[in-house]
Amino acid sequence: CTDDLAQGVCIRDLRSALKRAYIQANPPHLRVWSIYDIDRPGAALAWGDANLTCPSWIAVNTENMHGHLVWGLSAPVLVDSPGLRQGPLRYLCAVEAAYRAKLDADQGYSGLLTKNPTHGRWMVLRGPRAGYTLEELTDHFDPEDLSFYVAGYILIKVY
Secondary structure (H helix, E strand, O other): OOHHHOOOOOOHHHHHHHHOOOEEEOOOOEEEEEEEEEEEOOHHHHHHHOOOOOOOOOEEOOOOOOOEEEEEEEEEEEEEOOOHHHHHOOOOOOOHHHEEEHHOOOOOOOOOOOEHHHHOOOOEEEOOOOOOOOHHOOOOOHHHHHHHHOOOOOOOOOO
């Protein structure tokens, strides 16, 4: 977490971290939140413009109206672990690549730190749901749209 990205980050206990403007929302080996960085005014509306599912929450910088759009995953996905299953990880990667493209989100954003939705620095908009399945996140995609992002992986979606 940190209050100033230029000053670097520091690992802190949860109580202290939640007082900072930027936090690491996902644990190191697990994806609980799918986070996108929109570096342009109107970031809060990017999901609607892209015809995507409503985010779980949006945190917007009121000075420039750039923001982070965040979708919670109702079934978190292991991203680095001895018990890692390739299928869910590949599905997650395809969904996130498709969302980045549709949102025209920052391709270089690692997703490590996000605007803390409990911090007063940001305007926060909360969506109707805290978590979605990966299938629910792709409800607005044609199978052909999503298969483009699979990049050689096998993705099976039941309709």
